[in-house]
Amino acid sequence: MKQFDTSRPEFSPYGFTCEVWTPARMPRPDRHNEVELNLLTSGSLTYLFGGQRTTIEAGSLAIFWAAIPHQIVDFDSKSPYFVLTLPLSDFLQIGLDRKVMNRILDGELLHSKPHAETDILSFQQWEFDLRNSDAALRHAASMEVQARLLRFARGVSEGVTVRSSADLSRADKLACYIAQNYQKALTIQAVADAVNLNANYASGLFRNTFGTTITSFIVQHRISHAQRLLVTTRDAILDVALASGFQSLSRFNEAFKKACGCSPREYRNVHQI
Template identity: 30%
Template structure:
């Protein structure tokens, strides 16, 4: 497993990724888990993973770009942690389970398109955990990663994905926030950060259309080569690679939830030619579109 460390705190075992909180840098390839008492944070931080916080006890308040979001015992929050955030208030009895999901893994999961876009556009999802995930299940996931069993770890990853799919089947709240840092959360790379976020937003809204790098760069009024370099430096993935990932994820949703012919799904996902779609899908998913449909329907 990559950069996972085991810590002991007040007789609670938990795992923490050795994060440096570098903005828009997703070098982690594994899920990470913590279970601990949350603590007040004087400063904002941000990182590239999708973060899930499940509050088992007490109350917890986040400051997200100077706005407030509160969850109480039995609730959870899901958000893309590139949005500057900090814990602004916490009760003495609070206990939280934290799951960090690599962006590459999250984008590859079969989740409702609306939910994906809400998270990727700065939404903070909050919901009751009743029927979604239990404390016993969270502890079992933690134990699996503590034992470092590769087979069980893959199963845990699948189960976290299914937990998010269950979440989407319930009513949940969404609060939208700007990704652009402000006030005390200013950072020297804000201009580049804003441009990358504008590119991500444009791709999220248009990935199933016939768009190219030039179109994405023109949207943010940058030279294509500069836009490509900025995107790659901040996300460690090229614009073309990211666009393909988004299109494949779109195709996976259609393959799982519709009976549309694969030829139609090729076009609906933004691929111009069936050959390029099949090659990209097999490379990233490991099986053909038809095999994927057979396994998920």
């Protein structure tokens, strides 16, 4: 069983994995380019996701695009939980209902109706199969995950939504404001003013709470938005940059390559639907 590994780099190519993790608060927001599935066997986990506190209950299968900055800020059980990561390119080929897929790529954390007994058995099998060197078992796990996701999309389309908490701390309010306004020309002063804080105090509070700077957090959200547009549209790279909040193409290209390890055009060639 794994604790959260704070040393792992962002945007690492994890591939298709299923692991058992021990709940732990994340010292900073995490982001990587896979679609992530969480299944809790008991208790709950609370994420700060897209600027909102979002609680996942035991028995519900949760799914989100992990390129969106996310951070576990609370949990009420030390029981292990399952984490399955699926490469974005594989996720896009499953054939999910387009509305559901777009909701995930737009930055929603979705969950299905509880199927605890069935899902726990399935995740246990997938965790075993994906640790195995037998290609046939890995293929079987892949097909079963695809089938589960298709059923998941049906449940979500029937109106199941995630429960969010509105009880935000001052640091959470800063993150929430950024998540809602990163496409604008934001400054640290503007973010601080939005929640009635001194800019220097807001900067220190944000760094101490989330382990990153306000500026870096803004860029993370802009990169995530650009990734979605590159995957789901044929918009010109310049238009993607401007729509994501970047003020110039050169700044966008520089930030994107630093975050993703490739140019926006190369990213689109690999991942576009």
